[in-house]
Structures are given as C-alpha cells and as structure tokens.
Amino acid sequence: MAEEQGRKFQHPLSLPLHHSILILSLLASPFRYRRALSLALIICTFPPLILRPYSPDPALSYGIATLWVFTLRVLTIHVFSRPTPEAALYRPQLEPPGAAAGYSLPKKLRWTLSLLVAQRNVGWNNSVVESTAAQQRRRGRWGYAAYVLTKVLGIYLLLDISRTIVLQQEWMLPLDHPAYRPLGDPRRSIPARLVDVATNGGSAWGYMELQYLLLSLIFVGLGDDEASWPPLFGSLWDAYSVQRLWGQVWHRMLRSSLVSWGRAVADCLGIREGTARFLVVVGTSFTISAVGHASAIWTADKSLGGGALRFFLMQAAGVGVETGVVAVWRRVGGGNVQWGKWVGYAWTLAWLTYTCPMQAEEMVTIGLFKTDPVPWSVTRWALGMQ
Structure with missing residues (x-):
C-alpha cells in the first residue's frame, strides 16, 4: 500500500x-x-x-x-x-x-x-422523453466540436472567476487569522451567503459540465449521435421549488438509479400511489445520495461526512415541507397565482442558503477549495493577483 x-x-x-x-x-x-x-x-x-x-x-x-x-x-x-x-x-x-x-x-x-x-437513458427503451433532448439541434460532427469548445471556454472563465471570488472570502483565511469566520457563521451577512451559493454552485456546475462536454466531444468524434448527449443540466428558470431544482435543473446522473431503489422501497412498504409513495421515493433517493456524498468526504477525512449527510437529508426535508404547504394551499381553495413562482424561487434560494454550508464547510476543511479548478487563472493574471 x-x-x-x-x-x-x-x-x-x-x-x-x-x-x-x-x-x-x-x-x-x-x-x-x-x-x-x-x-x-x-x-x-x-x-x-x-x-x-x-x-x-x-x-x-x-x-x-x-x-x-x-x-x-x-x-x-x-x-x-x-x-x-x-x-x-x-x-x-x-x-x-x-x-x-x-x-x-x-x-x-x-x-x-x-x-x-447515457444521460437520462436517452436513446434507450427506458428513457424519459424530455423536450431538451427532443429539440436538440443537430450540428454535425464539426459543428458540435465548435459548439463544445466555445462553451468550454466560457465555463473555464466561469470557474476562474468563481475561484477568484472564493479566495477573497473570510472563510478561506487561516484559522488563526483575526478576520477568519467559518462559512456557516450566522454573523456573516445575507449578501455574503448568497455569494457563497452562487460561487460554490457555479463551480460545481461548471466542473461537472466541463467534464461532460469533453467526454461527449470524444464520443461524438468517434461516431456517436450528438442527440445521445443531451444537456446535463436544466434551466435555472425551472428551479422554483426544491423538488424541481434537484429533479429538473441539477444534473440527473443519479436520477434513474435512485428512483428505481425508491420505488422498490415503496413497493416493499405496500405504498402503490399518491403523495406517500412520492415522499418515500424522494426520501430513499436523498438518503442514498447523502450516504454516497458523505462517504466521498469521509474518504478524505475520517472525522467528516456528517455535514454532507445532513445537507442531502435536508433536501428531502425541504421537498417534504413544500409538498405539505402546496397540499394545504390547495385544500383551502388556493389556486395558481401569478406571484407563485417568485415565492418558489425565494423559498428555494433561502433553503439552499441555509443548508449549503453543512456540506461546503467540510469541503473547505479537507482542502478541496485549495486546488485550482483551472490550470491557469486569466482573471488573477488580469487583476495582478497572486
């Protein structure tokens, strides 16, 4: 060893x-x-x-x-x-x-x-038909290569800017520095926490999107149909609930696997339909995801992992809360309202702002943010920063 x-x-x-x-x-x-x-x-x-x-x-x-x-x-x-x-x-x-x-x-x-x-099993008999896949424009092999390389450059810049902002935050200072504050410190301002959500979320999105695009470029170059590589992420405009954020917007690499186990658990419990089955599937899915992500943190540091576990379990709790609120709203006769989505956006953002430090603090502790996601920083070079 x-x-x-x-x-x-x-x-x-x-x-x-x-x-x-x-x-x-x-x-x-x-x-x-x-x-x-x-x-x-x-x-x-x-x-x-x-x-x-x-x-x-x-x-x-x-x-x-x-x-x-x-x-x-x-x-x-x-x-x-x-x-x-x-x-x-x-x-x-x-x-x-x-x-x-x-x-x-x-x-x-x-x-x-x-x-x-195969993402979301596109091209297979068990695929879920999605508008993004159906409407994907055919560009041809060279057109697809140009599209990917252009997008990769944009993502590279996004990762660079996000990491530059992160490096200026007080939670990246040495622990003995007088200005140091943990990422989840309640004394930190709301705008600072929103910046954390944007930079950390943007970095995670960009890193995965970058790898996915480069992998698709290889396979399409070898003759794969570009329709087999639908967008990895959905539109942020669909993130007006915690459920939609994780089910429609965030990458869905785990969705087919997690849902299969969730349905199996619901079947074992004899829950065949309705809200109860939905919540069992959601709870099972997030529990498996929580254990998987926590184990990755635990691999790097055996004293950590509980924060990642809490973060993903809290996402299941968030789905449960909004499901209950919607059910009560409908029961009292409330219908669709024009401002409903905006309330949903605010709720989803607030829930993420509250829960994200649970996992992000552990990533800081293991030193994940000390490694630069790009080989050379254009932003820091342009600003004259070390």
Missing part, C-alpha cells in the same frame, strides 16, 4: 480493478449466475475506494470517491433488469430486445459504454 508521511493510500490497482469489473459484468455474455457473481465482485471491490484516500490531493481523492455513481448505476442495472440487462435494455433505433447478447466483443463493448454514459 502506498504511503506518504505516515498516511496510507489505496492500492493503485484498486480503482482500475473495480471499474474493470463494472464494465466486464455487463460485457460478459449472460449465464446462470452472472447477476449474483457480478453483484458479489462489485460489492467486494468497492470498499477500498472509500476506506482510504487515493492520493494526498484532496480534490483528486474526493473526485475518485464520487465515482460511486457508476457503481450504483451498474448495481441498479443488475438488480432491476429482468431477466437480463441485454433483454431489458436496448436502443430501439439500433437493435431489438436481446440482440446485445449475441454481439461481437467490440460491438458489445460499445453497447456497454453507451449504456453506462
């Missing part, structure tokens, strides 16, 4: 071993015990990825630990795809059900990778 100054890090082969198993479990031809064997191997090889950090770099260790989203996706596919993933999941425009079971190795590998990276 690699070590540095007494700290133990995961074996360098742990990461490629686990993700090779994820791919091979779907790449292998169906056989009687494939599901059981795949689940066992995936579960057994996952703990080393979170029990110890990957490297001394907290950003890299945290990023590696967040790859649990792919682990969850493959587990979900194996558990809920009956009788086999090849029979249950297919691309209607490219193949009939079950055809993937007879594919050659190169073709099956392409099928497997397409299944793993």
Whole structure:
C-alpha cells in the first residue's frame, strides 16, 4: 500500500480493478449466475475506494470517491433488469430486445459504454422523453466540436472567476487569522451567503459540465449521435421549488438509479400511489445520495461526512415541507397565482442558503477549495493577483 508521511493510500490497482469489473459484468455474455457473481465482485471491490484516500490531493481523492455513481448505476442495472440487462435494455433505433447478447466483443463493448454514459437513458427503451433532448439541434460532427469548445471556454472563465471570488472570502483565511469566520457563521451577512451559493454552485456546475462536454466531444468524434448527449443540466428558470431544482435543473446522473431503489422501497412498504409513495421515493433517493456524498468526504477525512449527510437529508426535508404547504394551499381553495413562482424561487434560494454550508464547510476543511479548478487563472493574471 502506498504511503506518504505516515498516511496510507489505496492500492493503485484498486480503482482500475473495480471499474474493470463494472464494465466486464455487463460485457460478459449472460449465464446462470452472472447477476449474483457480478453483484458479489462489485460489492467486494468497492470498499477500498472509500476506506482510504487515493492520493494526498484532496480534490483528486474526493473526485475518485464520487465515482460511486457508476457503481450504483451498474448495481441498479443488475438488480432491476429482468431477466437480463441485454433483454431489458436496448436502443430501439439500433437493435431489438436481446440482440446485445449475441454481439461481437467490440460491438458489445460499445453497447456497454453507451449504456453506462447515457444521460437520462436517452436513446434507450427506458428513457424519459424530455423536450431538451427532443429539440436538440443537430450540428454535425464539426459543428458540435465548435459548439463544445466555445462553451468550454466560457465555463473555464466561469470557474476562474468563481475561484477568484472564493479566495477573497473570510472563510478561506487561516484559522488563526483575526478576520477568519467559518462559512456557516450566522454573523456573516445575507449578501455574503448568497455569494457563497452562487460561487460554490457555479463551480460545481461548471466542473461537472466541463467534464461532460469533453467526454461527449470524444464520443461524438468517434461516431456517436450528438442527440445521445443531451444537456446535463436544466434551466435555472425551472428551479422554483426544491423538488424541481434537484429533479429538473441539477444534473440527473443519479436520477434513474435512485428512483428505481425508491420505488422498490415503496413497493416493499405496500405504498402503490399518491403523495406517500412520492415522499418515500424522494426520501430513499436523498438518503442514498447523502450516504454516497458523505462517504466521498469521509474518504478524505475520517472525522467528516456528517455535514454532507445532513445537507442531502435536508433536501428531502425541504421537498417534504413544500409538498405539505402546496397540499394545504390547495385544500383551502388556493389556486395558481401569478406571484407563485417568485415565492418558489425565494423559498428555494433561502433553503439552499441555509443548508449549503453543512456540506461546503467540510469541503473547505479537507482542502478541496485549495486546488485550482483551472490550470491557469486569466482573471488573477488580469487583476495582478497572486
């Protein structure tokens, strides 16, 4: 096991071993015990990825630990795809059900990778039809490359500006500095907290969007249909409730996996429909997400993780609160009002401002914000800042 100054890090082969198993479990031809064997191997090889950090770099260790989203996706596919993933999941425009079971190795590998990276299952038989995907303009391979590179430059600048602003905040000062205040200090002004939400949210959005666009550029360059790469995020104009923020606006990489488990829990409880089923699905989804995100923080620092856990559980609570308020409003005869959305925007922003420090403070503690998200700061160079 690699070590540095007494700290133990995961074996360098742990990461490629686990993700090779994820791919091979779907790449292998169906056989009687494939599901059981795949689940066992995936579960057994996952703990080393979170029990110890990957490297001394907290950003890299945290990023590696967040790859649990792919682990969850493959587990979900194996558990809920009956009788086999090849029979249950297919691309209607490219193949009939079950055809993937007879594919050659190169073709099956392409099928497997397409299944793993398909956002919201676009192009697959279990996709959710969305206007963003349906209305996506076809640009052609070179037009798409130009679109991606232009957007990447804009995101690069956004990340640079966000990090420059973050570096000026009092919670980035040394702990013994007289002006230091924790990110969640109640004495900090409301405008300062709103800046935190904007910069931290913008940085998280930009970092994920950047990776997604570059990955899509590679796949489209290799011949993938650009329609298979719909926008990763929705419009901020749809964020007029906590539910819509997480279900429609924020990235939906986890949505299909989390909802499957949530529905399974509701079925086990015998809750088949209505608001109760919706709340069980939401509660289960955010609980799984909370554990996953908390484990990524815990990987970098074994004393942390509770803040991330509280943050995501509070999002479920927020959905519950607004669901109850809407139900009461309708019961007393209230209808749709013109100012309803603006109240929703204010509520969602207030809830985020209140809950975000729970997780963000832990990210500050592990040193996640000390690593620059861009290799060279144009903004700081232009302003003459170190």
